[in-house]
Amino acid sequence: DTAVSQTPKYLVTQMGNDKSIKCEQNLGHDTMYWYKQDSKKFLKIMFSYNNKELIINETVPNRFSPKSPDKAHLNLHINSLELGDSAVYFCASSQDIASGNTIYFGEGSWLTVV
């Protein structure tokens, strides 16, 4: 059983299109995240949700909109895709990280905008 699963794994799309990445965790965690990893492997947090409520919203263009229908799911919708959005997007989950809990990552979604 995959703990954090995200789909699709690979996505190639044209500039201007709208796309979504879905994520589900079966670990019973309260917190879920979206991270973006660029070509230099730099990992940047985009959003964090705790029990379906947004708690971290870093400086991310409004074209990116997360949605959490329940605490086990956190989807990412991207409007009007741009070349610079090409990256690997990781979904992750954890229990309370303020207590030193581990973050569990999905396998990543490779987005290429052409």
Add this chain to the structure above:
Amino acid sequence: AQSVTQLDSQVPVFEEAPVELRCNYSSSVSVYLFWYVQYPNQGLQLLLKYLSGSTLVKGINGFEAEFNKSQTSFHLRKPSVHISDTAEYFCAVTESGYQKVTFGIGTKLQVIP
């Protein structure tokens, strides 16, 4: 504010040689420290973490790290690397009581046969 510095972006090492990947952090409060590993085309997974107690922490695949509070460091070591250890390694820090984790820029470990 917390921060993490990984001093080496790439570390080439021959197979069966020892390796040390360096990590320094900055924080004004007590911290939790982590090392995550990312194998090619995969997500990150926990290698080991320091929460409290013994400053020497052992992790998976023969890795260990030592928390040094006076030097604000958490260096990762392995006495003998294998080809399969080729991966990107990320140091991370969380301040106790805060809902934020900061990742370093990563160190690419390249094991040479």
